[in-house]
Amino acid sequence: MTPTIRPRRLRTTPAMRRLVAETRLHPHQLVWPLFVGRDAAPISSMPGVMRHDVHSVAEVARQAVHAGLGGVMLFGVPDDADKDEMGTHGWLPEGMGQRAVNAVRDAVGDDLVVMVDTCLDEFTTHGHCGVLDDGGRVDNDATLELYARMAVAQARAGAHVVSPSGMMDGQVAVIREALDADGHHDVAILAYAAKYASAFYGPFREAVASTLQGDRRTYQQDPGNRREGLRETRLDLAEGADMVMVKPASHYLDVLADVAAISEVPVAAYQVSGEYSMVEAAAERGWINRRMAVEESVGSIVRAGADIVLTYWAKELAGWLK
Ligand code: PBG
Numbered sequence: 001m002t003p004t005i006r007p008r009r010l011r012t013t014p015a016m017r018r019l020v021a022e023t024r025l026h027p028h029q030l031v032w033p034l035f036v037g038r039d040a041a042p043i044s045s046m047p048g049v050m051r052h053d054v055h056s057v058a059e060v061a062r063q064a065v066h067a068g069l070g071g072v073m074l075f076g077v078p079d080d081a082d083k084d085e086m087g088t089h090g091w092l093p094e095g096m097g098q099r100a101v102n103a104v105r106d107a108v109g110d111d112l113v114v115m116v117d118t119c120l121d122e123f124t125t126h127g128h129c130g131v132l133d134d135g136g137r138v139d140n141d142a143t144l145e146l147y148a149r150m151a152v153a154q155a156r157a158g159a160h161v162v163s164p165s166g167m168m169d170g171q172v173a174v175i176r177e178a179l180d181a182d183g184h185h186d187v188a189i190l191a192y193a194a195k196y197a198s199a200f201y202g203p204f205r206e207a208v209a210s211t212l213q214g215d216r217r218t219y220q221q222d223p224g225n226r227r228e229g230l231r232e233t234r235l236d237l238a239e240g241a242d243m244v245m246v247k248p249a250s251h252y253l254d255v256l257a258d259v260a261a262i263s264e265v266p267v268a269a270y271q272v273s274g275e276y277s278m279v280e281a282a283a284e285r286g287w288i289n290r291r292m293a294v295e296e297s298v299g300s301i302v303r304a305g306a307d308i309v310l311t312y313w314a315k316e317l318a319g320w321l322k
Pocket of ligand 1 (some may be wrong): 117119120121122165166200201202203204205216271272273274
C-alpha cells in the first residue's frame with residue numbers, strides 16, 4: 001500500500017513547517033504580570049520571578065517595551081501594616097497599586113499598555129477579594145462600591161486598562177459607570193470573565209504574601225463548570241467589557257475555545273503561577289525541555305483561541321520569537 005495522500009509532505013523541512021503553521025506567536029500579544037511592593041525580593045515558589053519595588057519595576061517595564069511586549073499587568077503588594085478589613089490601600093492614591101502604575105507610566109508613557117489588577121485580596125487582612133458580611137461571607141454588593149473606587153484611583157494613576165478579577169456579580173457595569181463619571185471614558189476594562197477557583201494560583205499567593213482564610217469557592221467558579229464560563233462571559237460583555245479573559249489557561253482550553261467562539265472583543269488567557277512553576281520545577285529536574293515546554297504551552301493557549309496571553313515568561317519568550 002502506498003498512500004497518495006500524505007500529510008507528512010507538509011512537515012518535510014523547517015521552512016515548510018513554518019509556511020503552513022496554523023498558530024503564530026508574536027511579542028505584541030504577550031502581557032507580563034509584574035508584582036510590586038516596598039522592597040524587591042525573589043519569589044521562591046516562582047523561580048526566576050521577582051517582586052519589584054517602584055524603581056526596578058520601571059526598569060523592567062522599559063525592558064518590556066524593548067522586547068516588543070503588548071503590555072504589563074501590575075499587582076500591588078502592600079506592607080502587612082497597610083492591610084485592613086476593607087482593603088483601603090486598594091484605592092488610596094498612595095496605595096501600592098497606584099504607585100506601581102504611576103512609576104510604570106512615567107517610564108514607558110504609551111509605549112506599552114499598562115494594566116492593573118482591580119481586586120482587593122492583596123489589600124485585605126483576611127485575603128478575600130471583597131469585604132465580609134457578618135457571617136464571614138464576601139458581600140457582593142458592598143464590594144462593588146469599593147471596586148468602583150479602586151478602578152477610579154487606578155485610572156487617575158494612569159492605568160490604560162483596569163482588570164477586575166474578583167468575580168463579583170455586576171463588577172464590570174459598576175466600574176464602567178464609575179470610570180465614566182470620573183471622565184475616564186478611554187480607560188478600558190479587561191474582565192476576568194471566566195475565572196475558576198483553582199489550585200494553580202498557589203505560588204501567586206506567596207508572591208502577594210496572601211493571608212487568605214478559607215477559599216474562594218463562593219465567588220470563583222467551580223472547575224467542573226464549562227457552560228457557566230459562557231454565562232459569565234456573556235454577562236461581562238453585556239456590562240461593557242472591552243476584553244474578556246479566561247483563567248487559568250492550560251487546564252481550561254475548552255472554556256477558552258467556547259469564549260473565543262462567541263466573543264466579539266479580544267480574548268485573553270492567563271497562564272497562572274502554578275502553570276509556570278510546574279514547568280520550571282520539572283525543567284529544573286531535567287524532566288522536560290524547558291524552552292519547548294514554554295513554547296508549546298503558550299502556543300496551545302493561542303491555538304485554543306486566545307488573542308492575548310498573560311504569562312510570566314512573556315519577556316523571555318519574546319526574546320526567542322525575535
Ligand atoms: C486575584 C488574583 C489571583 C491571581 C490573579 N489575580 C489570585 C486568586 O484569585 O486567588 C492569580 C494569578 C496567578 O496565580 O498567577 N487578585
